[in-house]
Amino acid sequence: MFSLLTASYPGKGLLYRNDSPVLLYNFIVFFYYLLLTLLYYIQYIADMKQTTETVLERLLQETRRGNLTIAVMSRLRGRDHYGYSLQKELTELGLDINQDTLYPLLRRLEEQDLLESSWIVDGSRPRKYYRLSTLGDEVFDKLLVQWDELTNTIRSIVS
Numbered sequence: 369m370f371s372l373l374t375a376s377y378p379g380k381g382l383l384y385r386n387d388s389p390v391l392l393y394n395f396i397v398f399f400y401y402l403l404l405t406l407l408y409y410i411q412y413i414a415d416m417k418q419t420t421e422t423v424l425e426r427l428l429q430e431t432r433r434g435n436l437t438i439a440v441m442s443r444l445r446g447r448d449h450y451g452y453s454l455q456k457e458l459t460e461l462g463l464d465i466n467q468d469t470l471y472p473l474l475r476r477l478e479e480q481d482l483l484e485s486s487w488i489v490d491g492s493r494p495r496k497y498y499r500l501s502t503l504g505d506e507v508f509d510k511l512l513v514q515w516d517e518l519t520n521t522i523r524s525i526v527s
Contacts, residue, residue, distance in 0.1 A: 435515075436463075436465060436469065436473060437473065437477070437511075438508075438511060438512065438515055439458060439463055439465075440454065440458070440470070440473055440474070440477070441477070441482070441500060441504065441507075441508045441511070442508070442512075443457055443458065444483065444498055444499050444500045444504075445500050445504075445505065445508060446499075446500070447499065448486075448497040448498065448499045449497065449498055449499075450488075450495040450496060450497050450498070451467070451470060451471055451474060451495075451496070451498075454470065454474075454498070455467065455470050474498055477498075477504070478498070481501055481503050481504075482500065482501060482503060482504035482507055482508075483498045483499065483500060483501060483504055484498070484499055484500075484501045484504075485497060485498050485499075
């Protein structure tokens with residue numbers, strides 16, 4: 369911006385010209401850019417401030433993420449489910465989970481060899497059924513013990 373204010377004609381910079389319209393123009397341009405910069409920083413600071421709702425929403429999402437794994441594994445223990453039937457059962461039990469959360473979780477658990485899957489063509493379209501693997505059963509037992517201990521510890525801390 370300084371270069372704009374001191375841009376030169378042959379011999380002199382704009383700030384040193386004696387005619388006032390050029391000076392006034394440079395003054396207006398300078399304060400225009402100064403105002404834009406200030407407005408940018410004011411908006412930046414306003415965006416940094418977090419409301420109680422946004423912080424709470426983020427914390428609840430983090431808490432739910434860990435607990436969803438336990439809930440999904442518990443429903444797949446000893447029985448087969450395809451994605452939609454699992455989602456429907458969890459929702460009926462009071463845990464609302466959408467497909468954008470459930471299917472990536474199922475794929476992740478399958479990649480970790482905690483789930484086994486099989487395609488069953490029954491009726492109108494094929495469905496991929498999931499169930500806990502042997503490793504999944506073992507991990508789930510240990511995970512449930514750890515989760516229970518953690519839950520009890522947190523309850524004793526906050527009460």
